[in-house]
Amino acid sequence: MPPDIFDQWADAAAPASPEASDAPIADTTPTPDPAPATPALLRRALQDLLKNGLLEQSAKPHLFRQIAADTARINTLLEPLDLQVKVDDHRGLAFVAVAAGYQPEGDDEDEWTHPLVRRQRLTLEQSLLIAILRREFLQREQEGGLGVPVQLAVESLLPQLEIYLGSTGSDMQERKRLLNLLDHLRAHGVVSDVDAQERITIRPMIVHLANPENLQALLQRLREIGNAADEGTA
Structure with a gap:
């Protein structure tokens, strides 16, 4: 008896069994989504x-x-x-x-x-200059408000350094010393380069560079050394 026409249609529509095919069986295991990339x-x-x-x-x-x-x-x-x-x-x-x-x-x-x-190792002179610059920065912030650029003339820093370090007797040497200190601190991100008007910009990182209590103790110690030197020469 010939096969029923409906059986023939059903056999033609049925998928081939794995035994009857050499095609690889697709892996249906779900793969996890990749982690989102950083923008x-x-x-x-x-x-x-x-x-x-x-x-x-x-x-x-x-x-x-x-x-x-x-x-x-x-x-x-x-x-x-x-x-x-x-x-x-x-x-x-x-x-x-x-x-x-x-x-x-x-x-x-x-x-x-x-x-x-x-670790940022600073000399006594570098620490002193940071303390002076930090004090200037905070004072200008109080006067002009937060976020206002703070600029200083390089010459204005010379008398402040001289108070604590004394005078070398040579304006050229004192200026060279100051410029060397500023160049070192520039690498720490607290001051800009000296511009064409002989000014520097104090950068806000100076507020976070050093502990304020330690800087105040440094200034106090330098004052004591200066006072002792004055008394010895009196």
């Missing part, structure tokens, strides 16, 4: 921040806004490195800091605050 602008902002250690809104407003808006996400990315970003919205400043829970290991504690952050 390009956020990646660029974080790279710039790690490269320079700080980022100012006045110089790179788009990158600063990205960091300010995604601070929590950036800190998550930095957490394995024991680093964090701190944002000073009032002064338009973001900078990298060592995480509070970081614990140095072994002898590294003497030379490193963190494997990726070199």
Whole structure:
């Protein structure tokens, strides 16, 4: 008896069995979605921040806004490195800091605050100039408000240094000493280059560079040394 026409149609529509086909069986196991990539602008902002250690809104407003808006996400990315970003919205400043829970290991504690952050070793003269510049910066902020650029004439710093360091007897040597100190501090992101009008801009990072109590103690100690020297020559 010939096969029923309806059976023939059913056989033609049925899928081929695995035994009858050499084609590989497709893997139907669901694959997890890939983790979302870090947005390009956020990646660029974080790279710039790690490269320079700080980022100012006045110089790179788009990158600063990205960091300010995604601070929590950036800190998550930095957490394995024991680093964090701190944002000073009032002064338009973001900078990298060592995480509070970081614990140095072994002898590294003497030379490193963190494997990726070199401890800033400043001489007495450099620390003194930072203290003077910080005082000037905060005083100008009180007078003009937060976020206002603070500029100083280089010459105005010479008498202040002389109070604590004494006079060398040579205006040229004293100016050279001051310019060398400013050039060193520029590398720490607290002052700009000397411009054509012989002025510098004090950058807002100076507020966060050093502990104010330590700076005040430094100034007090220098005053004591100066007073003792005056009494000895009297």
